[in-house]
Amino acid sequence: MSELKFTKDHEWVRLDGDVATVGITDHAQTALGDVVFVELPEVGREVAAGEACAVVESVKAASDIYAPISGRIVEVNGALGDNPGLVNASAFDQGWFFRIEPADPGELAGLMDEAGYAAYLETL
Amino acid sequence: MTDLKTTPLDALHRRLGARMVPFAGYAMPVQYQAGIMAEHAQCRTKAALFDVSHMGQGVLEGAGAAAALERLTPADIAGLKPNRQRYALLTAEDGGIRDDFMVANLGDRLFLVVNAACKDEDFAHIAAHLPADVRLTVWADRALIALQGPAAEGVMARLGPAAVLLPFMGVAEVTIAGIPCLVSRSGYTGEDGFEISVSADRAERLADTLLADPDVAPAGLGARDSLRLEAGLCLYGNDIDRTTSPVEAALAWTIGKRRRSEWNFPGAARIRSELEAGTSRLRVGILPEGRAPARAHTTIHAADGAPIGAITSGGFGPTLNAPVAMGYVRRDLAAEGTPVALAVRGRMLPARVAAMPFVPHRYKR
Numbered sequence: 001m002s003e004l005k006f007t008k009d010h011e012w013v014r015l016d017g018d019v020a021t022v023g024i025t026d027h028a029q030t031a032l033g034d035v036v037f038v039e040l041p042e043v044g045r046e047v048a049a050g051e052a053c054a055v056v057e058s059v060k061a062a063s064d065i066y067a068p069i070s071g072r073i074v075e076v077n078g079a080l081g082d083n084p085g086l087v088n089a090s091a092f093d094q095g096w097f098f099r100i101e102p103a104d105p106g107e108l109a110g111l112m113d114e115a116g117y118a119a120y121l122e123t124l
Numbered sequence: 125m126t127d128l129k130t131t132p133l134d135a136l137h138r139r140l141g142a143r144m145v146p147f148a149g150y151a152m153p154v155q156y157q158a159g160i161m162a163e164h165a166q167c168r169t170k171a172a173l174f175d176v177s178h179m180g181q182g183v184l185e186g187a188g189a190a191a192a193l194e195r196l197t198p199a200d201i202a203g204l205k206p207n208r209q210r211y212a213l214l215t216a217e218d219g220g221i222r223d224d225f226m227v228a229n230l231g232d233r234l235f236l237v238v239n240a241a242c243k244d245e246d247f248a249h250i251a252a253h254l255p256a257d258v259r260l261t262v263w264a265d266r267a268l269i270a271l272q273g274p275a276a277e278g279v280m281a282r283l284g285p286a287a288v289l290l291p292f293m294g295v296a297e298v299t300i301a302g303i304p305c306l307v308s309r310s311g312y313t314g315e316d317g318f319e320i321s322v323s324a325d326r327a328e329r330l331a332d333t334l335l336a337d338p339d340v341a342p343a344g345l346g347a348r349d350s351l352r353l354e355a356g357l358c359l360y361g362n363d364i365d366r367t368t369s370p371v372e373a374a375l376a377w378t379i380g381k382r383r384r385s386e387w388n389f390p391g392a393a394r395i396r397s398e399l400e401a402g403t404s405r406l407r408v409g410i411l412p413e414g415r416a417p418a419r420a421h422t423t424i425h426a427a428d429g430a431p432i433g434a435i436t437s438g439g440f441g442p443t444l445n446a447p448v449a450m451g452y453v454r455r456d457l458a459a460e461g462t463p464v465a466l467a468v469r470g471r472m473l474p475a476r477v478a479a480m481p482f483v484p485h486r487y488k489r
Contacts, residue, residue: 033346034161036440037415037447039469055469057417059160059440060346084415 004092005068005108006117012092013068015108019075022068023096024056024087027121032058035087040076040098047073047100049107054097056087069107071100131177132267132324136331140342148240150178153344163343164350164442167313168483171273172343173334176312180243181266181321184234184250186258193227193234196253198370198389200380204229209293209308213370213378214238214246219394220366221373222249224358228295228308235295235306237268237319239360267327272317272351274486275339280318283333287318292487301333312348314355314485353448354441356409356480362420363407363436363450371398372452374407405433406458409480410449410466412438412473417447418466424453425465425472432457435466443483453477 005013010028014021029035037057047053047067054065076098080086087095102108112120128151137144142153153175155163166172184193190201199212209228216222223242228235238246251260271279280287284300290309298307303326311317322330334340349359358364364373369391376399383389387396412418422435438449453464460479465472 033155034159034442037417039416057440059164059350059442060154062417062419081415 004114005111006114006120007066007068007111008120009066011066011068013108013111015102015105018101020069020071020100020102020108021096022065022098022100023091024065025117026091029088029091029095032056032061032063032087034059035084038080038084038087038097040080041073043073043076045073047071056084065097067100068111069100070103072103073098074101075099129178131175132327133175133177133269133331136328137175142342142344145345147345148178150240152178153342155344155346156342158341160344160346160350161442163341163347166341167273167315167343167347167351168443169274170339170341171271171275171279171317171337172313172347173331173340174270174272174343174348175267175331176270176319176348177267177324177327178240179268180236180238180240180247181263181268182236182238182247182250183230183261183263184236184254184258185232185261186255188255189234189258192254192258193250194383194389196250196390198379198383198392198395199227200382201227201234203380203382206231207295209295209310211378213364213375214249215370215389215391215395216366217390219369219391219398221360221364221368221370221375222246222366224360224364224375226308226310230295230306235321241361263321265324267322267324267330269320269322269327269331269334270311270313270317271320271334271340272311272313272315274316276315276317277488279334279337279339282337290318292316292489300330303330303333305330309488312355312357313351314357314481314483315351316486316488349437350439350442353437353439353450354443354481354483355485356450356482358407359437368407368452369394369398369403371395372403372405372407402455404455405452406455407436407450407452408458409478409482410435410438410451410464410475411478411482412447412449412466412475414473415447416468416473418449418468418473418475422449422451423467424451424475425467426454426457427463427465429465432464441482448482449475450480
Protein backbone atom coordinates (compact mmCIF):
# COMPACT_ATOMS: atom_id res chain seq x y z
CA MET A 1 0.00 0.00 0.00
CA SER A 2 1.52 3.29 -1.06
CA GLU A 3 1.51 6.53 0.89
CA LEU A 4 -1.38 8.98 1.12
CA LYS A 5 -1.29 12.20 -0.86
CA PHE A 6 -3.40 15.27 -0.10
CA THR A 7 -4.99 18.25 -1.88
CA LYS A 8 -5.64 21.74 -0.56
CA ASP A 9 -9.36 20.93 -0.90
CA HIS A 10 -8.88 18.21 1.74
CA GLU A 11 -9.17 15.15 -0.48
CA TRP A 12 -6.79 12.22 0.06
CA VAL A 13 -5.51 9.90 -2.68
CA ARG A 14 -3.80 6.55 -2.38
CA LEU A 15 -2.34 4.77 -5.40
CA ASP A 16 -2.57 0.97 -5.22
CA GLY A 17 -1.08 -0.53 -8.39
CA ASP A 18 -2.88 1.06 -11.34
CA VAL A 19 -5.80 2.53 -9.42
CA ALA A 20 -6.01 5.51 -7.05
CA THR A 21 -8.61 5.60 -4.24
CA VAL A 22 -10.00 9.04 -3.25
CA GLY A 23 -11.71 10.21 -0.09
CA ILE A 24 -11.89 13.27 2.16
CA THR A 25 -9.65 13.86 5.14
CA ASP A 26 -10.51 13.66 8.81
CA HIS A 27 -10.16 17.44 8.95
CA ALA A 28 -12.74 17.74 6.14
CA GLN A 29 -15.28 15.39 7.70
CA THR A 30 -14.95 17.16 11.04
CA ALA A 31 -15.50 20.53 9.41
CA LEU A 32 -18.52 19.28 7.44
CA GLY A 33 -20.20 17.65 10.40
CA ASP A 34 -22.63 14.73 10.09
CA VAL A 35 -22.74 13.59 6.45
CA VAL A 36 -26.27 12.67 5.33
CA PHE A 37 -25.89 12.17 1.57
CA VAL A 38 -23.12 11.60 -0.96
CA GLU A 39 -23.57 12.00 -4.72
CA LEU A 40 -20.95 9.98 -6.59
CA PRO A 41 -19.76 10.25 -10.21
CA GLU A 42 -20.76 7.77 -12.91
CA VAL A 43 -18.34 4.92 -13.45
CA GLY A 44 -16.54 5.48 -16.74
CA ARG A 45 -16.56 9.28 -16.50
CA GLU A 46 -13.33 11.02 -17.48
CA VAL A 47 -12.37 13.71 -15.00
CA ALA A 48 -9.69 16.40 -15.01
CA ALA A 49 -7.65 17.26 -11.94
CA GLY A 50 -9.56 19.88 -9.94
CA GLU A 51 -12.91 19.06 -11.55
CA ALA A 52 -15.95 18.84 -9.24
CA CYS A 53 -17.13 15.25 -9.52
CA ALA A 54 -18.93 14.38 -6.28
CA VAL A 55 -21.06 16.18 -3.70
CA VAL A 56 -21.16 15.61 0.02
CA GLU A 57 -24.13 16.91 1.99
CA SER A 58 -24.13 17.50 5.72
CA VAL A 59 -27.24 18.42 7.70
CA LYS A 60 -26.47 22.07 7.01
CA ALA A 61 -24.88 22.36 3.58
CA ALA A 62 -23.67 20.80 0.35
CA SER A 63 -19.98 20.76 -0.64
CA ASP A 64 -18.23 19.77 -3.87
CA ILE A 65 -15.56 17.09 -3.92
CA TYR A 66 -12.86 17.57 -6.59
CA ALA A 67 -10.87 15.00 -8.53
CA PRO A 68 -7.31 15.22 -7.14
CA ILE A 69 -5.86 13.87 -10.39
CA SER A 70 -7.01 13.36 -13.97
CA GLY A 71 -8.27 10.01 -15.13
CA ARG A 72 -11.26 7.71 -15.51
CA ILE A 73 -13.63 6.78 -12.68
CA VAL A 74 -13.52 2.97 -12.40
CA GLU A 75 -15.41 2.34 -9.17
CA VAL A 76 -17.54 4.21 -6.60
CA ASN A 77 -18.24 3.35 -2.98
CA GLY A 78 -21.83 2.07 -3.08
CA ALA A 79 -21.84 1.58 0.70
CA LEU A 80 -22.15 5.37 1.08
CA GLY A 81 -25.65 5.24 -0.41
CA ASP A 82 -27.09 3.42 2.59
CA ASN A 83 -24.59 4.66 5.12
CA PRO A 84 -23.18 8.12 4.31
CA GLY A 85 -22.06 8.36 7.94
CA LEU A 86 -19.08 6.17 6.99
CA VAL A 87 -17.47 9.40 5.76
CA ASN A 88 -17.46 10.62 9.37
CA ALA A 89 -16.75 7.31 11.06
CA SER A 90 -14.03 6.05 8.75
CA ALA A 91 -12.78 8.90 6.56
CA PHE A 92 -9.55 7.17 5.46
CA ASP A 93 -10.91 3.64 5.05
CA GLN A 94 -14.57 2.61 4.63
CA GLY A 95 -15.60 6.20 3.83
CA TRP A 96 -13.74 6.35 0.49
CA PHE A 97 -15.61 8.00 -2.40
CA PHE A 98 -14.34 6.70 -5.75
CA ARG A 99 -11.43 5.07 -7.57
CA ILE A 100 -9.62 6.64 -10.54
CA GLU A 101 -7.43 5.06 -13.17
CA PRO A 102 -4.89 7.89 -13.45
CA ALA A 103 -4.25 9.43 -16.86
CA ASP A 104 -0.77 10.33 -15.63
CA PRO A 105 0.41 8.75 -12.36
CA GLY A 106 3.08 11.45 -12.28
CA GLU A 107 0.37 13.95 -11.26
CA LEU A 108 0.42 12.44 -7.77
CA ALA A 109 3.91 13.81 -7.22
CA GLY A 110 2.46 17.31 -7.32
CA LEU A 111 0.24 16.69 -4.29
CA MET A 112 1.17 17.13 -0.62
CA ASP A 113 2.46 14.26 1.50
CA GLU A 114 1.23 13.71 5.05
CA ALA A 115 3.73 16.10 6.62
CA GLY A 116 3.03 18.72 3.96
CA TYR A 117 -0.74 18.47 4.55
CA ALA A 118 -0.27 18.71 8.33
CA ALA A 119 1.79 21.86 7.78
CA TYR A 120 -0.88 23.21 5.41
CA LEU A 121 -3.60 22.66 8.04
CA GLU A 122 -1.53 24.72 10.48
CA THR A 123 -1.81 27.70 8.11
CA LEU A 124 -5.63 27.64 7.98
CA MET B 125 -15.25 37.16 14.17
CA THR B 126 -13.84 40.21 15.94
CA ASP B 127 -16.73 42.56 15.15
CA LEU B 128 -19.36 40.14 16.37
CA LYS B 129 -21.44 40.66 19.47
CA THR B 130 -21.46 37.91 22.07
CA THR B 131 -24.27 36.58 24.24
CA PRO B 132 -24.05 36.27 28.05
CA LEU B 133 -23.34 32.55 27.50
CA ASP B 134 -20.30 33.07 25.26
CA ALA B 135 -17.81 31.76 27.84
CA LEU B 136 -20.00 28.69 28.40
CA HIS B 137 -20.07 27.89 24.68
CA ARG B 138 -16.28 28.06 24.44
CA ARG B 139 -15.90 25.99 27.61
CA LEU B 140 -18.18 23.33 26.07
CA GLY B 141 -16.14 23.24 22.85
CA ALA B 142 -18.80 24.76 20.62
CA ARG B 143 -18.08 25.58 17.00
CA MET B 144 -18.90 29.29 16.82
CA VAL B 145 -20.26 30.94 13.66
CA PRO B 146 -21.50 34.44 12.84
CA PHE B 147 -25.30 34.69 12.93
CA ALA B 148 -27.31 37.93 12.89
CA GLY B 149 -24.27 39.86 14.08
CA TYR B 150 -23.53 37.49 16.98
CA ALA B 151 -20.97 34.77 17.55
CA MET B 152 -23.28 31.78 18.06
CA PRO B 153 -22.73 28.04 18.57
CA VAL B 154 -23.73 26.12 15.43
CA GLN B 155 -22.96 22.84 17.18
CA TYR B 156 -21.13 21.42 20.17
CA GLN B 157 -18.88 18.37 20.20
CA ALA B 158 -21.78 15.89 19.91
CA GLY B 159 -22.72 17.21 16.44
CA ILE B 160 -26.00 18.24 14.86
CA MET B 161 -27.48 14.75 14.48
CA ALA B 162 -26.87 13.84 18.14
CA GLU B 163 -28.04 17.26 19.37
CA HIS B 164 -31.21 16.93 17.29
CA ALA B 165 -31.87 13.44 18.73
CA GLN B 166 -31.17 14.74 22.24
CA CYS B 167 -34.02 17.25 21.83
CA ARG B 168 -36.46 14.68 20.45
CA THR B 169 -35.68 12.06 23.12
CA LYS B 170 -34.48 13.91 26.25
CA ALA B 171 -33.86 17.64 26.67
CA ALA B 172 -31.66 20.11 24.82
CA LEU B 173 -30.51 23.52 25.99
CA PHE B 174 -30.25 26.30 23.39
CA ASP B 175 -28.82 29.79 23.84
CA VAL B 176 -31.20 32.12 22.02
CA SER B 177 -30.01 35.28 23.77
CA HIS B 178 -29.39 36.92 20.40
CA MET B 179 -33.13 37.39 20.03
CA GLY B 180 -34.65 40.73 20.99
CA GLN B 181 -36.60 41.05 24.24
CA GLY B 182 -38.66 44.04 25.29
CA VAL B 183 -41.69 45.17 27.26
CA LEU B 184 -44.53 47.52 26.37
CA GLU B 185 -46.06 49.35 29.32
CA GLY B 186 -49.02 51.67 29.62
CA ALA B 187 -52.81 51.41 29.49
CA GLY B 188 -52.87 51.60 25.70
CA ALA B 189 -50.12 49.03 25.06
CA ALA B 190 -52.32 46.35 23.49
CA ALA B 191 -54.15 48.83 21.30
CA ALA B 192 -50.84 50.35 20.20
CA LEU B 193 -49.40 46.97 19.22
CA GLU B 194 -52.60 46.10 17.34
CA ARG B 195 -51.84 49.00 15.01
CA LEU B 196 -48.75 47.03 13.85
CA THR B 197 -50.01 43.42 13.80
CA PRO B 198 -53.15 41.55 12.67
CA ALA B 199 -53.08 39.45 15.86
CA ASP B 200 -55.62 39.86 18.65
CA ILE B 201 -53.52 41.44 21.40
CA ALA B 202 -56.34 43.02 23.43
CA GLY B 203 -57.93 39.59 23.82
CA LEU B 204 -54.74 37.92 25.02
CA LYS B 205 -55.42 36.70 28.57
CA PRO B 206 -52.99 37.40 31.44
CA ASN B 207 -50.15 34.87 31.63
CA ARG B 208 -50.71 33.77 28.04
CA GLN B 209 -48.42 34.12 25.04
CA ARG B 210 -49.24 34.25 21.33
CA TYR B 211 -47.34 33.96 18.03
CA ALA B 212 -47.89 37.03 15.86
CA LEU B 213 -46.66 38.89 12.78
CA LEU B 214 -45.59 42.48 12.27
CA THR B 215 -47.03 43.39 8.89
CA ALA B 216 -46.08 46.12 6.44
CA GLU B 217 -48.51 48.49 4.69
CA ASP B 218 -48.19 46.43 1.49
CA GLY B 219 -49.13 43.23 3.33
CA GLY B 220 -45.62 41.78 3.53
CA ILE B 221 -44.24 40.41 6.78
CA ARG B 222 -41.77 42.63 8.68
CA ASP B 223 -41.08 39.97 11.31
CA ASP B 224 -42.67 37.20 13.34
CA PHE B 225 -42.61 37.46 17.13
CA MET B 226 -43.97 36.21 20.43
CA VAL B 227 -46.08 38.43 22.65
CA ALA B 228 -47.06 37.61 26.24
CA ASN B 229 -49.52 39.34 28.55
CA LEU B 230 -47.75 39.81 31.91
CA GLY B 231 -50.78 41.54 33.44
CA ASP B 232 -49.47 45.07 33.67
CA ARG B 233 -47.32 44.93 30.52
CA LEU B 234 -46.66 43.05 27.31
CA PHE B 235 -43.47 41.02 26.85
CA LEU B 236 -42.12 40.76 23.29
CA VAL B 237 -39.55 38.42 21.74
CA VAL B 238 -38.46 39.27 18.19
CA ASN B 239 -35.89 37.89 15.75
CA ALA B 240 -32.24 38.78 16.23
CA ALA B 241 -31.70 40.01 12.67
CA CYS B 242 -34.80 42.25 12.86
CA LYS B 243 -34.67 43.46 16.43
CA ASP B 244 -33.18 46.92 15.97
CA GLU B 245 -35.58 47.69 13.16
CA ASP B 246 -38.57 46.15 14.96
CA PHE B 247 -38.04 48.05 18.17
CA ALA B 248 -37.49 51.32 16.29
CA HIS B 249 -40.66 50.65 14.28
CA ILE B 250 -42.69 49.89 17.40
CA ALA B 251 -41.30 52.87 19.32
CA ALA B 252 -42.11 55.20 16.42
CA HIS B 253 -45.77 54.17 16.51
CA LEU B 254 -46.50 54.47 20.24
CA PRO B 255 -48.86 57.01 21.76
CA ALA B 256 -47.55 59.17 24.61
CA ASP B 257 -48.95 56.88 27.32
CA VAL B 258 -47.18 53.70 26.11
CA ARG B 259 -43.48 53.06 26.67
CA LEU B 260 -41.21 50.44 25.07
CA THR B 261 -38.23 49.20 27.11
CA VAL B 262 -35.72 47.01 25.30
CA TRP B 263 -34.28 44.36 27.60
CA ALA B 264 -30.71 44.40 26.34
CA ASP B 265 -29.31 42.96 29.57
CA ARG B 266 -31.27 39.71 29.47
CA ALA B 267 -30.36 36.25 28.22
CA LEU B 268 -32.86 33.81 26.71
CA ILE B 269 -32.40 30.08 27.19
CA ALA B 270 -34.61 27.43 25.58
CA LEU B 271 -34.96 24.04 27.28
CA GLN B 272 -36.71 21.74 24.82
CA GLY B 273 -37.67 18.08 24.70
CA PRO B 274 -39.78 15.44 26.42
CA ALA B 275 -37.53 15.45 29.52
CA ALA B 276 -37.73 19.26 29.91
CA GLU B 277 -40.79 18.97 32.15
CA GLY B 278 -39.02 16.59 34.53
CA VAL B 279 -35.99 18.85 34.69
CA MET B 280 -38.18 21.81 35.58
CA ALA B 281 -40.06 19.73 38.16
CA ARG B 282 -36.73 19.33 39.95
CA LEU B 283 -35.38 22.90 39.54
CA GLY B 284 -38.36 25.23 39.08
CA PRO B 285 -41.54 23.27 39.80
CA ALA B 286 -43.91 26.22 39.30
CA ALA B 287 -43.07 26.13 35.57
CA VAL B 288 -44.53 22.64 35.24
CA LEU B 289 -47.99 24.09 35.99
CA LEU B 290 -47.84 26.19 32.81
CA PRO B 291 -49.85 24.96 29.81
CA PHE B 292 -48.51 25.36 26.26
CA MET B 293 -48.10 29.12 25.63
CA GLY B 294 -48.46 29.89 29.32
CA VAL B 295 -46.11 32.49 30.88
CA ALA B 296 -45.13 33.14 34.49
CA GLU B 297 -42.36 34.45 36.71
CA VAL B 298 -40.70 31.34 38.11
CA THR B 299 -37.70 30.86 40.38
CA ILE B 300 -35.35 28.24 38.95
CA ALA B 301 -32.63 26.99 41.29
CA GLY B 302 -32.99 30.22 43.25
CA ILE B 303 -32.73 32.48 40.18
CA PRO B 304 -35.72 34.67 39.25
CA CYS B 305 -36.78 33.99 35.65
CA LEU B 306 -39.59 34.77 33.25
CA VAL B 307 -40.65 31.43 31.78
CA SER B 308 -42.95 30.58 28.89
CA ARG B 309 -43.99 27.08 27.86
CA SER B 310 -43.08 27.37 24.22
CA GLY B 311 -40.26 26.82 21.76
CA TYR B 312 -39.13 26.35 18.20
CA THR B 313 -38.62 22.59 17.99
CA GLY B 314 -42.13 21.06 18.00
CA GLU B 315 -41.37 19.51 21.39
CA ASP B 316 -42.70 20.40 24.82
CA GLY B 317 -40.35 22.85 26.49
CA PHE B 318 -39.65 26.19 28.07
CA GLU B 319 -38.13 29.50 27.07
CA ILE B 320 -36.45 31.19 30.00
CA SER B 321 -35.64 34.89 30.16
CA VAL B 322 -33.03 35.64 32.82
CA SER B 323 -30.78 38.56 33.70
CA ALA B 324 -27.47 38.39 31.83
CA ASP B 325 -25.35 38.19 34.99
CA ARG B 326 -27.14 35.03 36.17
CA ALA B 327 -27.49 33.33 32.79
CA GLU B 328 -24.34 31.23 32.92
CA ARG B 329 -25.11 29.96 36.42
CA LEU B 330 -28.63 29.03 35.30
CA ALA B 331 -27.36 27.28 32.16
CA ASP B 332 -24.75 25.36 34.16
CA THR B 333 -27.43 24.28 36.65
CA LEU B 334 -29.70 23.03 33.86
CA LEU B 335 -26.81 21.31 32.07
CA ALA B 336 -25.85 19.50 35.27
CA ASP B 337 -29.08 17.51 34.97
CA PRO B 338 -28.26 14.16 33.32
CA ASP B 339 -31.21 14.57 30.92
CA VAL B 340 -29.90 17.88 29.50
CA ALA B 341 -27.22 18.50 26.85
CA PRO B 342 -26.42 21.65 24.85
CA ALA B 343 -27.60 22.03 21.26
CA GLY B 344 -26.61 24.65 18.70
CA LEU B 345 -28.18 26.56 15.85
CA GLY B 346 -27.70 23.61 13.47
CA ALA B 347 -30.01 21.35 15.45
CA ARG B 348 -32.37 24.25 16.12
CA ASP B 349 -32.78 24.66 12.35
CA SER B 350 -33.34 20.95 11.59
CA LEU B 351 -35.78 20.67 14.52
CA ARG B 352 -37.88 23.67 13.47
CA LEU B 353 -37.91 22.51 9.85
CA GLU B 354 -39.24 19.07 10.85
CA ALA B 355 -41.82 20.91 12.99
CA GLY B 356 -42.89 22.96 9.94
CA LEU B 357 -42.06 26.27 11.63
CA CYS B 358 -41.04 29.31 9.57
CA LEU B 359 -37.61 30.92 9.68
CA TYR B 360 -37.87 34.66 9.09
CA GLY B 361 -35.67 35.70 6.17
CA ASN B 362 -36.04 32.27 4.54
CA ASP B 363 -39.68 31.22 4.59
CA ILE B 364 -41.29 34.58 5.29
CA ASP B 365 -40.13 38.12 4.58
CA ARG B 366 -41.27 41.50 3.24
CA THR B 367 -42.34 39.87 -0.05
CA THR B 368 -44.59 37.18 1.46
CA SER B 369 -48.02 37.85 2.91
CA PRO B 370 -49.50 36.05 5.93
CA VAL B 371 -52.03 34.32 3.65
CA GLU B 372 -49.38 33.11 1.18
CA ALA B 373 -47.29 31.89 4.13
CA ALA B 374 -50.24 29.85 5.48
CA LEU B 375 -50.09 31.99 8.64
CA ALA B 376 -53.58 33.47 8.35
CA TRP B 377 -54.40 31.67 11.62
CA THR B 378 -52.37 34.38 13.39
CA ILE B 379 -54.98 36.98 12.32
CA GLY B 380 -57.43 37.53 15.17
CA LYS B 381 -61.16 36.96 14.55
CA ARG B 382 -62.05 40.46 15.71
CA ARG B 383 -59.30 41.90 13.51
CA ARG B 384 -61.02 40.29 10.48
CA SER B 385 -63.98 42.58 11.01
CA GLU B 386 -61.99 45.72 11.80
CA TRP B 387 -59.37 45.47 8.99
CA ASN B 388 -57.33 48.18 10.75
CA PHE B 389 -53.84 46.65 10.65
CA PRO B 390 -50.97 47.30 8.21
CA GLY B 391 -51.53 45.46 4.94
CA ALA B 392 -55.25 44.88 5.66
CA ALA B 393 -56.32 45.66 2.08
CA ARG B 394 -54.10 43.00 0.50
CA ILE B 395 -54.66 40.45 3.25
CA ARG B 396 -58.44 40.89 3.10
CA SER B 397 -58.54 40.40 -0.66
CA GLU B 398 -56.26 37.36 -0.40
CA LEU B 399 -58.45 35.80 2.28
CA GLU B 400 -61.48 36.30 0.03
CA ALA B 401 -60.03 35.51 -3.41
CA GLY B 402 -57.04 33.35 -2.51
CA THR B 403 -53.41 33.89 -3.40
CA SER B 404 -51.46 32.80 -6.47
CA ARG B 405 -48.98 30.82 -4.31
CA LEU B 406 -48.91 29.06 -0.96
CA ARG B 407 -46.26 27.86 1.48
CA VAL B 408 -46.30 24.06 1.64
CA GLY B 409 -44.23 21.17 2.91
CA ILE B 410 -42.13 19.27 0.36
CA LEU B 411 -40.81 15.74 0.83
CA PRO B 412 -38.09 14.79 -1.70
CA GLU B 413 -37.87 11.11 -2.62
CA GLY B 414 -34.52 9.44 -2.01
CA ARG B 415 -31.88 10.88 0.29
CA ALA B 416 -30.61 14.01 -1.48
CA PRO B 417 -31.58 17.22 0.34
CA ALA B 418 -32.98 20.13 -1.70
CA ARG B 419 -31.69 23.40 -0.28
CA ALA B 420 -33.22 26.90 -0.21
CA HIS B 421 -33.62 28.52 -3.68
CA THR B 422 -34.04 25.14 -5.42
CA THR B 423 -36.64 25.57 -8.18
CA ILE B 424 -39.83 23.51 -7.88
CA HIS B 425 -41.39 22.22 -11.10
CA ALA B 426 -44.77 20.71 -11.97
CA ALA B 427 -44.98 17.19 -13.41
CA ASP B 428 -45.05 18.79 -16.89
CA GLY B 429 -41.78 20.63 -16.18
CA ALA B 430 -43.23 24.12 -15.70
CA PRO B 431 -41.59 26.08 -12.85
CA ILE B 432 -44.14 26.58 -10.06
CA GLY B 433 -42.08 27.93 -7.17
CA ALA B 434 -38.98 27.55 -5.02
CA ILE B 435 -37.77 25.90 -1.84
CA THR B 436 -37.27 28.40 1.00
CA SER B 437 -35.86 25.99 3.62
CA GLY B 438 -34.51 22.55 2.89
CA GLY B 439 -32.21 20.08 4.52
CA PHE B 440 -32.05 16.72 6.16
CA GLY B 441 -34.51 15.73 8.87
CA PRO B 442 -32.62 13.54 11.36
CA THR B 443 -35.80 12.27 13.04
CA LEU B 444 -37.39 11.32 9.70
CA ASN B 445 -33.97 10.12 8.46
CA ALA B 446 -34.91 11.73 5.16
CA PRO B 447 -34.68 15.08 3.42
CA VAL B 448 -37.38 17.65 4.25
CA ALA B 449 -38.17 21.07 2.83
CA MET B 450 -40.73 23.82 2.62
CA GLY B 451 -41.37 26.36 -0.06
CA TYR B 452 -43.91 28.23 -2.13
CA VAL B 453 -45.81 26.64 -5.02
CA ARG B 454 -48.59 27.73 -7.37
CA ARG B 455 -51.89 27.45 -5.51
CA ASP B 456 -53.46 24.94 -7.91
CA LEU B 457 -50.55 22.58 -7.20
CA ALA B 458 -50.43 23.07 -3.42
CA ALA B 459 -52.63 20.09 -2.46
CA GLU B 460 -51.08 17.44 -0.25
CA GLY B 461 -49.69 14.58 -2.32
CA THR B 462 -49.19 16.59 -5.53
CA PRO B 463 -46.12 15.19 -7.34
CA VAL B 464 -43.48 17.81 -8.13
CA ALA B 465 -39.85 17.81 -9.28
CA LEU B 466 -36.91 19.65 -7.73
CA ALA B 467 -34.05 20.97 -9.85
CA VAL B 468 -30.98 19.85 -7.89
CA ARG B 469 -27.58 20.11 -9.61
CA GLY B 470 -29.08 19.94 -13.09
CA ARG B 471 -31.26 16.93 -12.37
CA MET B 472 -34.97 16.69 -11.64
CA LEU B 473 -35.53 14.92 -8.33
CA PRO B 474 -39.04 13.60 -7.68
CA ALA B 475 -40.82 14.97 -4.61
CA ARG B 476 -44.34 15.55 -3.38
CA VAL B 477 -46.27 18.23 -1.55
CA ALA B 478 -46.71 17.06 2.05
CA ALA B 479 -48.57 18.11 5.17
CA MET B 480 -46.62 19.84 7.93
CA PRO B 481 -45.44 19.32 10.58
CA PHE B 482 -43.30 16.48 9.27
CA VAL B 483 -42.77 15.32 12.86
CA PRO B 484 -45.92 15.70 15.05
CA HIS B 485 -45.88 18.51 17.61
CA ARG B 486 -45.83 17.30 21.21
CA TYR B 487 -46.91 20.43 23.04
CA LYS B 488 -48.45 20.21 26.55
CA ARG B 489 -51.90 21.61 25.89
